[in-house]
Amino acid sequence: EVEARAKKIQPPRPGAVRVHNEREVWAAVSPDLRAADTSLSGRSFRNHVLGGGSIPEHWFGGGGDVNRSTGDSMSEPTFKVFAMRQQAIKALLESMGTHVVRQRYKAIMGTDLDPADTAYRVICEIPEMVARDITRYAASLQQVTTAVAGAIAEGLMSRDLAMRLIATVADRLGVSVDPAAERDAIARDRQAETDRFAGRPE
Template sequence: MTEPRTTLASRLAARLFDREINHRVDLALAALDDTRDRLLRPIFAALPLSNTRDRPDGERLDLLRQSLEAWRTNPLARRIVELTSQYVVGGGIGLDCRHQTTRLFLQEFWEHPLNRMDSRIIEWCDELTRSGELFILITTDPAGMSYVRAIPATDMAEISCEENDLEQETRYVLQDGRSYRGRSALTDTNGLPPFILHYAINRPVGALHGESDLAPLLKWLARYSGWLEDRARLNRFRTTFLYAVTLKGSTSVERRKRQAELNLNPPSPGSLLVKDEAETWETLSPRLESSDANEDGLALKKMIAAGAGIPLHFLAEPESSTRTTAESAGGPTFRHYEQRQEFVLWMLRDVLQAVCLRAVRCGRSLDPKAAIEIRGTDISARDNSELAGAASQIVSAFSELHSRGLIDDAELLRLAYRFAGEVVDIPALLQQAVDNHPKSVENPVDKQSEFGS
């Protein structure tokens, strides 16, 4: 009788006091949460705000490590990175500046044994493709000579920016605790502190970090490597086989006895085998089905080539037996390499301008505003020959119109450079010709202004 009374009392207490108890517990938990929040709020306030357009730091570092490991172990990944550097850098980078003193200083910086820019550019282009960003550390000696070093993206722990502009990066903190200023150090009047310049590709708008060209390919590179390894393992045992011996009307004891005899003295290759009708000999060998496997491997390789933006014949996989088809497939790839080359040339020009500003701070008589010209090699020699033919034909066709006064010098130059594939400032070219030969060349821009007046 005691147990039912206890159950009834508990039910009655729950009905009367359960809501109040839950309310008191909720208030206690809320007070505990508020206290914990007040204690942790200063800690969270000191932490940098995360950028929602960037990957989480753990995922980003893991992706960088995977890209580096793929470049080290996967031949396709290594080849994709090498192709980018071979087309972007090509035979080298040309440097020129009209200001004589500035040009000599830049050549000295370029060829300095601690810089070796001709070979360093290839390393930078590889790292840019592999990691998606470059952190260039620039240090300057009292004589005004600067030295550049690339810091691995995995060593970067934190990037601080202006509150109202993510593109104005002010400070970089490394994993070991070292801290460097950003571009603002160029205008610092207190000494010559080392600073970092940050360059990124494949960076979404509003993000701080770039992404590797290999990032979307890592999964497919791993799948292709696994598929190829399985096919190689199967192909290794392609010539192996087993004998399957069938004994008609035999018992299990007789079969085990016959198997023991054959295992003791297996038939050697080229030997004769005499048997009766009671035994049937067959061979079992692997069936590779190579035709089906070839389609599977080609599909994986197409996915890799599409992600890298290169045709299949760049990866030793001929798509067509005709040369014309293979050459036309390289058009989008060359455009991709041209865009990457423009970025690399701009990056080098920006580094050289920063180096010149540092040299001026040390008292060198340079012109920090002098135009620095960085030239890269042509991406495709075939395009050059086609453009040269087109330019020659268009100039020949429109020269007759120019001689009759139907078009002026500016229009003829515009057509010539357009079909030559070059983007130039036509008024600047005409003004330069007038300045160099004032008596023999008439500026059509001035002439048109006179007619208008």
């Protein structure tokens, strides 16, 4: 009787009324899928995969407990890993390009290029992946410049060390400074100023 009755039961349509006797019991039952446990397991598995690539969770739509401050700090290791891979690809492209140029030169001129000759070396320019916040580095440059000027005036630091410190901070701003070349340029500028004032009539 139960099997025969089960075959006659159809899912109720919206707005329909189900009538039965006291031998049957109808109740609304919601499935217990334990979706919260599944979501937690999926998130943990995803974070293990992303962590292997040094990729933060919020890059793949997983907010978690991330705000702007922690988001910026979590992105820094990722950009360092990506920059390292970028430099590897850059070196590969430069090596391939330089090899092609040398082979072309050899085919035309009949002689190979000197490996120490940088005139025919291929340079691959790759843009930065993220814009730098130069406000912090600009403030640091001003503070370092003031500090080393005071140290030089007090005789606590040499000009060579001061120039290296300034060059280190300037490198953060994207400006490559050669301390030796900069010292020579300063000496030339001072000599030009001296010559200019010495030749001016009083």
